[in-house]
Amino acid sequence: MPMVHTINLTKRYGELMALKNLNLEIEAGDCFGFIGPNGAGKTTTIKILATLLKPTWGEARIDGLSVGPVNARAVRSVIGYVPDYFGAYEDMNVHEYLQFFAASYDIQGKRREQVIRDVLDLTELSYKSQTDVNALSRGMKQRLSIARVLLHDPKLLLLDEPASGLDPRARIEIRELLKELHRMGKTILISSHILLELADLCNKIGIIEQGELKFTGTMSDIIDRARSDRVIHVSVATNTPAAAAIIKQLPGVASMEIQNAHIRVVLNADRNDASHIAAELIKRGFALTRLEEETVNLETAFMRLTKGLVQ
Numbered sequence: 001m002p003m004v005h006t007i008n009l010t011k012r013y014g015e016l017m018a019l020k021n022l023n024l025e026i027e028a029g030d031c032f033g034f035i036g037p038n039g040a041g042k043t044t045t046i047k048i049l050a051t052l053l054k055p056t057w058g059e060a061r062i063d064g065l066s067v068g069p070v071n072a073r074a075v076r077s078v079i080g081y082v083p084d085y086f087g088a089y090e091d092m093n094v095h096e097y098l099q100f101f102a103a104s105y106d107i108q109g110k111r112r113e114q115v116i117r118d119v120l121d122l123t124e125l126s127y128k129s130q131t132d133v134n135a136l137s138r139g140m141k142q143r144l145s146i147a148r149v150l151l152h153d154p155k156l157l158l159l160d161e162p163a164s165g166l167d168p169r170a171r172i173e174i175r176e177l178l179k180e181l182h183r184m185g186k187t188i189l190i191s192s193h194i195l196l197e198l199a200d201l202c203n204k205i206g207i208i209e210q211g212e213l214k215f216t217g218t219m220s221d222i223i224d225r226a227r228s229d230r231v232i233h234v235s236v237a238t239n240t241p242a243a244a245a246i247i248k249q250l251p252g253v254a255s256m257e258i259q260n261a262h263i264r265v266v267l268n269a270d271r272n273d274a275s276h277i278a279a280e281l282i283k284r285g286f287a288l289t290r291l292e293e294e295t296v297n298l299e300t301a302f303m304r305l306t307k308g309l310v311q
Contacts, residue, residue, distance in 0.1 A: 001064055003028040003156055003187045004049065009058035011044050013209075018044045020211040021058065026189060026204070028155070033202035035302060041211040042191040043084070046160050049189070052083040063155060077105075080149025086141040094120075094136070094144060095129040098151065105152040115243060117149040118186045123177060139170025141152035146177060152285040157181065159190040163197065175201055199298040219298070226301035232274045235262040235290035243286050247277055261284045262290060 004026035019041045026032045034042050047053040048060055051072045060067040063078045089097055091307075098116045107115055119128040123143040128136065136144065142162055149157065159178075163171045173195055182188055182201070192198050198205070199219060206216040215222060236243045244263045248256050252271035257264050267274065278291050287298040 002026060002061075003030070003063055004032075004189065005061045006045075007059045007061075009045070009048065009060055010056050011041075011048065011053065012056040016212050016232060019048075021053070022208075022211075022213055024206060024213060024216065026187065028187050029182075029185060030204050031188040031190070031202045032179070032204045032206060033198035034189060034206050034208065035193075035195060035198065035298075036191075036208035037306065040208045042161055042208060044211075045208070046158050046189065046191060050079060050158050051075050052081075077152060078154055079156045079158055080146075080152075080154040080287045082142075082149055082160065082162055086138075086145055091134050092133050093130050094125060097133050097144065098148060099241050101148050102151050107151060108110070115151055115229060119150045122150065122180070123147040124173075137170070138215045139166050139173060142170070142174055143177065144168065146174075146181075150181075154186075156187045156189065159188065161191055161193070163192060163194055171197065175268070195298045195302055205298070207302065207305055215305055222298070222301050222305070223296050226296050226304040229292035230267040230269070231291060232265040232267060232277065233262050233292055233294060234265055234277060234281075234288070237287035237289055243281055243284075246280060246284060250277060250280060252276070264294075 002025040004024065006022050006024045009019055009022040010017070022041070022045060036042055036293070044053065048055050049062060049067060051067060062075050065071045065075050065078065067075050086190070092100070095116065098119065099112070102112045102116060120129060123146055125140065125143055128140060133141070133144065135266060165176050166174065171194065178188060178190070178201055188203070190198070202219070204216070204218060207214045207224050215225060234243070234247065240261065242264065242289060244258050245255060247253060247263060247265055252268050253265060254268050255266045265277065274291060278288055279290050
C-alpha cells in the first residue's frame with residue numbers, strides 16, 4: 001500500500017484549474033522531489049495532503065486513510081507539514097515553542113521533555129533552547145519547524161520549499177538533516193526550486209506543470225526520458241577540421257559540428273556507443289585527447305520536459 005495515493009485529485013478556483021486529475025503514488029520510505037514552475041500546483045497538492053484544503057473532486061489517501069474532514073485528526077497524526085514560511089510566535093523561546101506543540105499532540109510529563117531533547121539534538125538546536133524564536137536566523141527557524149513536526153514521530157513529512165531564501169550553508173544543513181531523516185525511514189515529499197539539491201537527496205521525482213503531472217519516476221528514468229539525442233564531445237591534439245571530416249563519414253553519426261576546440265557529435269538514436277569513433281581516429285593517426293558523452297542532469301531534464309507554462 002503506498003504511503004501517498006491520489007486519484008484524479010482536482011482543485012478548481014473559479015475558472016482556474018490549480019490541479020487537474022492528479023494521480024500520484026509515493027511508496028513508504030521514498031524521498032520524493034516535487035518540482036514545477038511557480039503556480040504549477042505543488043503547494044495546492046501539499047496543502048490538500050496536509051488536510052488544509054478540500055479538493056474540488058478526486059481523492060487523496062495517506063497510509064490508507066482517506067484525507068478529509070472525517071479522518072483529519074487521524075491523518076494529522078501520520079504527517080508532519082512544514083510550510084514555506086515560519087509563523088511568528090511573540091515572547092516564546094525555542095523550548096517553550098516545542099512545549100506548546102508537544103502539548104497539542106498530548107505528549108505529557110517526562111516523555112515530553114525527552115522528546116523535546118531528542119528533536120533538538122537531531123536538528124542541532126540544543127544550544128538554542130533558551131533563545132527567543134524571533135531571534136533565530138531563517139535557517140534555524142526552518143530547522144525548528146522540522147523539529148516541531150518530528151515531535152509526534154510522523155511517518156510522512158510534507159515539506160513545501162524548505163530551503164527557500166536560505167543561504168548556502170543553511171541549505172546544506174537542511175539537506176543533510178533531510179538525508180538523516182530519510183535514513184531513519186521517514187517518507188518525505190519535498191517541493192523545491194533548487195533542482196540539483198533534489199537530485200542529491202531524492203530517489204523519486206515528479207514534474208508538475210499547469211496542475212498536471214507530466215512525469216514521475218526514478219532519477220535515471222527522468223534522465224532517460226529527457227535525453228532526446230546521444231551527444232558525444234571529441235577533441236584531438238591537432239587538425240580538428242580533418243578529424244571532423246572523418247567523423248562525419250562514420251556510420252551512426254547523425255550530425256556533427258566544430259565548437260571551439262572540440263567536435264560535437266550527435267549519434268543516431270539506435271547507436272549505443274561511440275567506440276568506433278575513437279578507433280577510427282586512432283587508426284588515422286590522431287592523438288585523441290577527449291571523448292565523452294554529454295550528460296543530462298535534473299535541471300536539463302526539467303527544462304526539456306516542461307514548457308515554462310503557468311496558470
